[in-house]
Amino acid sequence: MEGNQRNIRGTPGQTLDSQGYRALSGFTVGLTSLISGEFGAGHVQQRFDDLSIGTIEGPSYRAMLTWRPTRLLDVHFKAEQIVTETSDTSSTGVLANALQLGLDYELRRNVIVSLAGGYENDRFFGQQRKDKVITSDARIKYLINRYGAVSLFHRYTERNSDIPAFSFDKHQVGINVTAQF
8 A cells, every 4th residue: 555645836826735545455476487577456546635636536556577587687567557646737637557668787786777668648637638648768876885876867758638738848857866774
């Protein structure tokens, strides 16, 4: 079970603050010595403070497969349904069905290179709108020690909306610093 409390500004006069959960039940299985999988189904609910968005809820799922063809390479596939929000083009809640294919390559013991591509089908609540989103991610992660890491990334997003004013392309470049205990 995953719970969340989101405090997001949104647009003037329309907040995107919400609280919710996703409860999944499933199983993890080793399909072969090189392939493992995780499969789950359940319920998702996100209650937005803005009454024009309201509550988004319903069935949810997640499936993940990992193939390890070598000791240095992992190939991942993930399919899931999530509730999110957008303030890039409008302030509303979104039910997203997402697919992602990626790989992680251990360049050195403490340096990991990751590439991923994704496709998402978004259904908006409070609007008659559906979007299709294509993403690509490239990341290089340096593991400082077992408690910290620094990564550089580039993410490209292409959003195609059935309302042309909401379609866009976006490049994001950034640095992440992570601490874990």
